[in-house]
């Protein structure tokens with residue numbers, strides 16, 4: 001297949017580009033490098049079968065060029081303003097990129113008769129409802145412009161699937177971790193920050209009491225779930241939405257201790273004030289995904305060990 005990966009220079013997008021290229025597909029990456037890095041994909045660009053277009057999903061120019069030069073079968077859209085905090089500070093920009101940009105992409109994809117469009121949605125659509133685990137048929141309670149835009153993306157994906165006849169797949173990612181996740185970003189996630197600090201023997205800071213729990217999934221298991229949904233589109237039916245996590249949870253206290261242990265670190269744990277808006281408990285029901293036959297290949301512990309190995313080799 002010819003796969004268009006929007007946001008393909010970012011953390012999940014660049015790992016996906018490597019994964020699907022290794023599986024024998026042609027990869028076309030569109031990214032404006034807002035939070036992604038060309039070095040995440042520099043080892044595969046110019047390789048036969050991988051093309052990089054620097055551009056914005058909101059612009060017609062790069063998409064016109066891409067679709068005139070390539071016959072696209074499948075689009076996976078990772079391109080987004082990804083920070084919840086930044087989305088709260090700048091809701092209009094969030095809407096501009098995550099919703100209007102996605103509409104632009106969906107229209108190009110539809111008019112050019114792609115077969116499948118995968119939307120990278122988020123567990124954030126569930127908000128902080130107390131019901132656990134989070135099931136796909138729960139009423140969404142998005143609590144930030146980021147979460148609202150991710151939910152809108154699901155509806156637009158389904159809407160344009162009806163208009164143009166492609167398959168719409170909506171994936172609600174839980175907390176993803178693995179190689180190339182940026183620990184330096186202002187809004188970096190816990191796993192890369194903890195790993196980097198542990199490898200440097202610096203103290204790990206936990207916000208709040210550390211009893212908050214999350215469903216962390218290794219990026220290559222997440223990508224294998226996306227691949228499974230694409231390959232079994234006929235079985236799963238059109239306009240379907242799936243949680244992608246392990247259906248397990250770990251507290252931030254346990255996570256920090258495990259990272260210190262696995263990296264053989266001398267770091268200690270320190271506590272800081274609870275961050276406003278931090279959700280206490282979140283983990284996925286993955287019954288729907290598993291009932292369709294997906295099985296994880298790596299798992300949390302092995303994934304975490306592999307992520308630590310990657311940071312050991314790549315940390316500055």
Ligand SMILES: NC(=O)c1ccc[n+]([C@@H]2O[C@H](COP(=O)([O-])OP(=O)(O)OC[C@H]3O[C@@H](n4cnc5c(N)ncnc54)[C@H](O)[C@@H]3O)[C@@H](O)[C@H]2O)c1
Pocket residue numbers: 006007008009010011012013030031032033034035036037055056057058077078079080081082097101120121122123172173174175176177
């Ligand atoms: N990382 C997670 O735990 C997680 C959880 C839930 C959902 N998601 C979703 O998965 C997707 C990928 O997340 P990530 O963690 O890899 O983030 P990331 O910031 O590493 O990747 C996003 C990529 O999109 C690009 N981009 C942003 N705006 C663009 C635009 N207008 N045009 C073209 N490219 C643009 C960025 O440069 C970056 O390369 C995002 O849509 C995010 O909302 C991620």
